[in-house]
Amino acid sequence: MQISSRFTLAVHIFACIDTFQDAYKVTSEFLAGSTNVNPVIIRKILSQLKAAGLVAVARGTGGVSVAKPLEEITLLDIYRAVACVEHGTLFHFHENPNEQCPVGRNIHRILDDKLLQVQNAMEKELASITLEDIKRDTENCIGEP
Amino acid sequence: MQISSRFTLAVHIFACIDTFQDAYKVTSEFLAGSTNVNPVIIRKILSQLKAAGLVAVARGTGGVSVAKPLEEITLLDIYRAVACVEHGTLFHFHENPNEQCPVGRNIHRILDDKLLQVQNAMEKELASITLEDIKRDTENCIGEP
């Protein structure tokens, strides 16, 4: 299974805020238009980002803004905020290896650290990219269409 | 979503072959017993591993063996063999970003290389671990229960 599109949607949302916040009020309806995704899905993601302290959402009047300096928000923060993998573990393990079998009894001792090592490598890479990078590249891409 | 347990199952299968091939005939039934997973699932995984040239499965008489030297099989080979992610891309992208929107029109140009960079970091780590490592750690773990 792939990692949920909630993650790419969340990054898309931030790119929209960066780009449009001065010209438009960035609402869930507006974001739904840019992403081509249902506004309720957008609101669900926004509430996850809000719970993680990454955005501020204005009730009543409406509109989304970023809650922290862009260089302090990494793709890892966003990835974790939208909870793309269960229990924070990237790899799903078969649930009940046979305790009577020498291999089944030890498979977690054998594998867990290796799986974590792989997951850490991926998360480290996610952590190395910030919203500042996204903003810069967004401006560059839009600048040269 | 997490990466399918087919991956951890496949590694478990190799650990079983390493450990038991001299003492037992390693069949799908046997592997189902060690993993606590349905034998048909095991056979499906075995047929994927066979298609990738990683194992040999004896029809009729039954039994599985490894088809290459252990140090030439990496966790990445196994991961790819069992096709855990669709189209080989770890991140699922929302399908139809709005081409009328400057951000929607450019979001792939902005994000694709970064997602690939993250995926590559993960795959590189998978490639750094071989079945030789698994075998060594399996023997160590079983040796000191």
Next chain:
DNA sequence: ATGTGATGTAACTATTGACATTACATTCAA
């Protein structure tokens, strides 16, 4: 104070992939 436009959520649905299970045709060695 009230109307307006927005958010926050609950409820229901459709779709998809994972995994389990039954059934059976096929294979190959003893």
Next chain:
DNA sequence: TTGAATGTAATGTCAATAGTTACATCACAT
């Protein structure tokens, strides 16, 4: 040729994703 095993189709269950409708709530502007 018999028996143990593989290969695979068909079917079912379950969970997560994503869409959709509906509506209560909120806060500002008039």
